[in-house]
Amino acid sequence: MSQSAFYDPTRTALLFVDPYNDFLAEGGKLWPLVQEVASGIGLHDKLRSALAAARTAGLHVFIVPHHQWQAGDFETWDHPTPYQLGAARHQVFAKGSWGAEWFPDFAPQVGEIVVKEHWGASGFANTDLDLLLKQCKVTHVVLIGLIANTCIEATGRFASELGYHVTLLRDATAAASHEAMHSAHEVNGPTFAHAILTTSDFIEALDAFGKGT
Template sequence: MSAPTYPHARTALVLIDPLNDFLAEDGKLSGQIGPMLEKTDLRAQLIRLAEAARQAGVTVFYAPHGLHEGVFEDVRHVLPRFRSAVDNQVFWEGTYGADFYPALHPQEGDVVVSRHHMFDSFAGTDLQDQLAARGIEYVVLAGLTSQTCVEGTGRHALEAGYHVTFLTDAVAEFTEEAHRAALEISYPTYGHEVTTIDEFLAAVEASPAP
């Protein structure tokens, strides 16, 4: 099967959780994920991806995590890692940690989606409405983390009928094992395309001449 061409007007780059608690050196999760951020050069990769996507006419969507007091009060069985996140106020709405990493702050024309609370950026947010309002058919995923929110959002996008692309050099995880499992097992299972930043950008349909 030949690689697809991405119509720029119908393609969305969804950046998941480019937040200070992950990416800033003083973020609450920096000590845990920092080695993998360095190994994948994720900060620089996401910056160049977002800039190039905008230049190509692809709409950049931001899908941030967010927690607050009582966020899981209606959830009977909260996953321990989310209990820990609440106890430590990770991605706590209104704080530095939940703000966007400065070099990846949304720009004019970008779309900021309402905050997800667990792994799926569609669940309880306006992502579906925002994509549908712009006639998006192709969803390209990048950000954090490889095996959790990126994978979870991709699974939902597939079930919702979108063409799903995972970018292997635009994601990172806490461990090498989890990262490799996402890239080698999950992404080929749930994605129409598993590719690199450069291969994706090269496949974006050229904007019509002015």
């Protein structure tokens, strides 16, 4: 199958995971974690390009947000994960805070869907994402956002298990290290993703589909 056949806009959704200030803005609580990798690949420009191309092509756009911390989170849970407890200690994406606001360049537009917040890494687990994608007749998902080896990978794996065609954009995401990026795209990604592209490759595929080639 040619790349251009992957991205029929009536059947394809761009899933933008966690476009929060805490991840993407200077002063965000998690920005220092991903800054080196993000700056090295020009993350913000790649995200802008991928999002603009998806909107221009008429893809469905879904925002897939992490749970916003509130006082008392996990206090009664039997076994929260270390990942969840760490986020709670640092009050990451605290509800009502600047860090839990959308990074301005990536705020959803009218008609774009904001999914229910995910508590763990997967944007599908205990949310309405699968239901909403199916109601939009989506069969192909393209993942961008943060972090490559946690929420992006978990969401992509879950999508594959549910029968979706999964595309990862290797330069429209970031992680805490280059080793984590390598694992996400060279080791783990090929076990579940149908395509692992650069943002430029993705835009070319959208253009080709639009031209009928």
